[in-house]
Amino acid sequence: MNQFFSEAACALGLHDWEWRYVTADDCTQTRVCSRCHKDDRRIAHGWGAWQYQARNSCMIERFCERCGAADEPHQGKHEWGDWEQWRHVSDYACATKRRCTRCGTYDRIHEEPHDWGEAEYRSPNSCELMRECTRCDAYVLQGEAPHEWGEYYYRFQGSCEQERVCQRCAAKEEPSIAPHQWGIWQYASPNSCLYVRFCLRCNWRQEGDIVHKWGKWSYDDLNEIWIRECQHCGEEQREIDL
Ligand SMILES: [Zn+2]
Ligand SMILES: [Zn+2]
Ligand SMILES: [Zn+2]
Ligand SMILES: [Zn+2]
Ligand SMILES: [Zn+2]
Ligand SMILES: [Zn+2]
Ligand SMILES: [Zn+2]
Numbered sequence: 001m002n003q004f005f006s007e008a009a010c011a012l013g014l015h016d017w018e019w020r021y022v023t024a025d026d027c028t029q030t031r032v033c034s035r036c037h038k039d040d041r042r043i044a045h046g047w048g049a050w051q052y053q054a055r056n057s058c059m060i061e062r063f064c065e066r067c068g069a070a071d072e073p074h075q076g077k078h079e080w081g082d083w084e085q086w087r088h089v090s091d092y093a094c095a096t097k098r099r100c101t102r103c104g105t106y107d108r109i110h111e112e113p114h115d116w117g118e119a120e121y122r123s124p125n126s127c128e129l130m131r132e133c134t135r136c137d138a139y140v141l142q143g144e145a146p147h148e149w150g151e152y153y154y155r156f157q158g159s160c161e162q163e164r165v166c167q168r169c170a171a172k173e174e175p176s177i178a179p180h181q182w183g184i185w186q187y188a189s190p191n192s193c194l195y196v197r198f199c200l201r202c203n204w205r206q207e208g209d210i211v212h213k214w215g216k217w218s219y220d221d222l223n224e225i226w227i228r229e230c231q232h233c234g235e236e237q238r239e240i241d242l
Helices: 003-011
Strands: 028-032 039-043 059-061 093-096 110-113 116-121 128-133 139-144 161-163 194-198 205-210 218-220 225-229 236-239
Touching: none
Parallel strands: none
Antiparallel strands: 028 039, 093 110, 116 128, 128 139, 194 205, 218 225, 225 236
16 A cells, blocks of 8 residues: 555544454553554453342342453343232232242232132022132122022911021021811801811811702792792792792
8 A cells, every 4th residue: 555545544544453452361452553653442341241149139240251340230130930829909909919039029010800700609508699809809799699498388387377498598488378278168057058168277267159958949829929948058049930
């Protein structure tokens, strides 16, 4: 290269130089242009790998393998443990958190709406239904399930009132009247043709038909009318024409 071009190149910053360390255990580098003798210097560390500062810290650091200089420590990656037991935080949500197994720092709290499970009985002796969060202890009531009625039983001896009890929650149903256990139809009295019958359990009286035992028609010449008489109760029936 001739003199002119060398000067032009150096003027453009295209020096003929190369970085070199000054000493083996120092990171200062220098360069000197072989043409114009301009010189320059810099620090060029030979960094090792980033490493955690301590077993229980997530700060990382690195050192120069040449001069031993320490780089600026900074926060490395946390080693998150499992999410902890969910906690009930409101009617709507529960939250969990996790902790770094290395430095003990907690992650930001992770919150989600409750995850309602299937409807189930609130307790073994309740017909109230509820749904529980699958993650925390939150629950919502869901109203009552149909009762599991046991057999009907009579409320009292000599009564046809019956009721039944829920086998689960012991709730009693409103009493109702069972079908009466009717005896045979019989006359209400020896001189009545009204049939009645009585419930064999509660003695309830039910009235039936009136069934007379009519005798024969006979003609009353005096009153010019037909008459017949019930042979049981004595009731008379009169007709002008038969
Ligand atoms: Zn130069
Ligand atoms: Zn260094
Ligand atoms: Zn950590
Ligand atoms: Zn929940
Ligand atoms: Zn019940
Ligand atoms: Zn009865
Ligand atoms: Zn009669």
